[in-house]
Amino acid sequence: MPLHLPPAPAPALRSIVTALGSPTAVRETRTPALKSAQTQLTCELPLPVHVLEQGAAGGSTPRTRLTGWRFLIKKEDGRAVAAGESMLTPDGWAFSHFFEGPYVASTELALRQAESLSTPYQPRLLTVPGLYMLTLWLHGDLNADPASGLPAPGDLLVPLAPAPPGIAAHRPHRFADLLPVLTLRLTPAPLLRTSA
Structure with a gap:
């Protein structure tokens, strides 16, 4: 069954395309694959990036917030060599950074x-910053605004490597099944009291 990729905001995509065309942005990045690319690069597979807020720990209702849009940067042969991310600023969407690596x-x-x-x-x-964890979130509401929302109990989270x-x-996990594991790991351990 095909995935329903949400359209990225045009300014978010434009910020990445502009950065790709900027020798300064590419030269200053720590992505050797972009620096050495000899072929045309394209931005594909736009994905909204949400952060699972720490409020999810301790049994409170989980919250997410949109932090950016990520695009895979592909060579002409269709192979992804890097990713580019845009972020929302008070002035609108702006280029954030390029990166490569296992994710x-x-x-x-x-x-x-x-x-x-x-x-x-x-x-x-x-993303779950407290665990240095990134997941592919498969949201069941195809018509939902990609910039908002919470994972529904039946939504799937696929932890990306390294997990x-x-x-x-x-391995896909239902959000309702994975949330208790995340909550347990995000909850600070109680301080041990010692008698004086």
């Missing part, structure tokens, strides 16, 4: 796996 290939793999599912989803990215210890990468 680029892991995102591609997770999207291919999601394409083979029998249920259609709206793909997003959900935190004890959480299998590239």
Whole structure:
């Protein structure tokens, strides 16, 4: 079943395309694949990036907020070599950064796996900063505004590699099943009192 990729805001895409065309932005980035690219590069597969707020710990209702849009940067052969991210500023969408590394290939793999599912989803990215974790969030409401919303209990989260210890990468988890694990790991351990 095909994924229903939400359209990215035009200024977010434009910020990445402009940065790709800027020798200064590419030269100053820490992405050797972009610096050495000899072919035309394209921005594909726009995904809204949401952050799972720390308020999800301690049993409170989870919250998310949109932090940007991520685009895979592909060579003419269709291989992703990097990613570019835009962020929302008070003046609108602006280029944030380019990067490469394991999450680029892991995102591609997770999207291919999601394409083979029998249920259609709206793909997003959900980060859990307290665990250094990034997931492909497969949202069940295809018509939802990609900039807002919470994971529904039946939504799927696919941890990208590298995943935190004890959480299998590239294995879909229902949000309702994974949330208790995340909550437990995000909850600070109680301080031990010692008698004086």
